[in-house]
Amino acid sequence: MPFESLGALRAAIGDLPAGDDKAASAVANRQDTLTKPRGSLGRLETMVGWLARWQGLAMPRLDKVEVLVFAGSHGVTAQGVSAFPAEVTAQMVANFAGGGAAINQIAKAVGAGLRVIPLEVERATRDFTTGPAMDEGDFLAAVSAGYDAVADGTDLLCLGEMGIGNTTAAAALAAALVTGDASAWVGRGTGVDDAGLARKVTAIRKGFDANREALGDPLGIIASLGGRELAAIFGAALAARHRRVPVLLDGFVSTAAATPLAKLAKGGLDHCQAAHVSAEYGHRALLLALEMPPILDLGMRLGEASGAALAVGVLRGALACHAGMASFAEAGVSDREA
Numbered sequence: 001m002p003f004e005s006l007g008a009l010r011a012a013i014g015d016l017p018a019g020d021d022k023a024a025s026a027v028a029n030r031q032d033t034l035t036k037p038r039g040s041l042g043r044l045e046t047m048v049g050w051l052a053r054w055q056g057l058a059m060p061r062l063d064k065v066e067v068l069v070f071a072g073s074h075g076v077t078a079q080g081v082s083a084f085p086a087e088v089t090a091q092m093v094a095n096f097a098g099g100g101a102a103i104n105q106i107a108k109a110v111g112a113g114l115r116v117i118p119l120e121v122e123r124a125t126r127d128f129t130t131g132p133a134m135d136e137g138d139f140l141a142a143v144s145a146g147y148d149a150v151a152d153g154t155d156l157l158c159l160g161e162m163g164i165g166n167t168t169a170a171a172a173l174a175a176a177l178v179t180g181d182a183s184a185w186v187g188r189g190t191g192v193d194d195a196g197l198a199r200k201v202t203a204i205r206k207g208f209d210a211n212r213e214a215l216g217d218p219l220g221i222i223a224s225l226g227g228r229e230l231a232a233i234f235g236a237a238l239a240a241r242h243r244r245v246p247v248l249l250d251g252f253v254s255t256a257a258a259t260p261l262a263k264l265a266k267g268g269l270d271h272c273q274a275a276h277v278s279a280e281y282g283h284r285a286l287l288l289a290l291e292m293p294p295i296l297d298l299g300m301r302l303g304e305a306s307g308a309a310l311a312v313g314v315l316r317g318a319l320a321c322h323a324g325m326a327s328f329a330e331a332g333v334s335d336r337e338a
Helices: 006-013 021-031 043-055 075-079 088-097 102-109 136-149 166-177 194-210 218-225 228-242 252-264 283-290 306-324
Strands: 065-071 113-118 156-162 247-249 272-276 294-296
Touching: 006 136, 006 218, 006 228, 006 252, 021 043, 021 306, 043 306, 065 088, 065 102, 065 136, 065 228, 065 306, 075 166, 075 194, 088 113, 088 156, 102 113, 102 306, 113 136, 136 218, 136 228, 156 228, 156 252, 156 306, 166 194, 166 218, 166 228, 166 252, 194 218, 218 228, 218 252, 228 247, 228 252, 247 252, 247 306, 252 283, 272 306, 294 306
Parallel strands: 065 113, 065 156, 156 247, 247 272, 272 294
Antiparallel strands: none
16 A cells, blocks of 8 residues: 555655646647647647646557546435435446446547456445544545546546546535535535535535544545545545546546645646536636636536546547647648748
């Protein structure tokens, strides 16, 4: 287990490598020679530069793209915060294994590998309205599982989740890390009605009261109010930074899970991009707070890394243009006058 103590985890967070400015500059310089008006491909150009910065390659690659979906069960479902029963988490893990979920189809379509990692789905975290969702040992084990899941040599990592009740955990994290107003972050998740929304707000407020001493520390917040799959996403984002792997974050839950890294280290999420903005209430506000513009806006709210995997196609298109377009000199096309 990479992290036997919170001290070891904090030390790892304090040792984040910077990106490669030279590689990013090489991309920008090449973009200015290609047969198009300068900057005309917009974010497609800057996304290739982002890949180069974190891969450390003047010509980035997307040969090994991996999707990680972490699954966990939440004790807070006892508060009636989901439209689906808690056992759906384990059932969906089986559906992933059988190839029947949306992410199976999207990952295949964009040429990405898919691994689904269940984290003791048969054992829910504690109900955070009565105390910490995870004790230190559970939290460190989940973070370590996420950290260990990131393979060396990965060119791009997509992070997603599955866990009934986890939009309540994500809203609790956002409220604790960005503002203290639970109602500003709670959405319908799996499709709860107005009464369900009210139960989610009440659960988060009770969680704040029950975990008051942990709310001053981002690690304490994710341990007390999060879940195993959120802690694993946090660990995977940290590992990706250490291994210089660019990351596409999926929706509200994945973004909230990674947010403590931004709070604990300046530029802690510079190696991450928001693949899309979810229809889940609160995600757009969280991305604004993180100054992280989304690549896609398709009204999705499925989770399971579906939006992150779809954005792989955009990055493949961006890289294809960068690598395959002719320069003005190669094509015999006149460049603009200086």
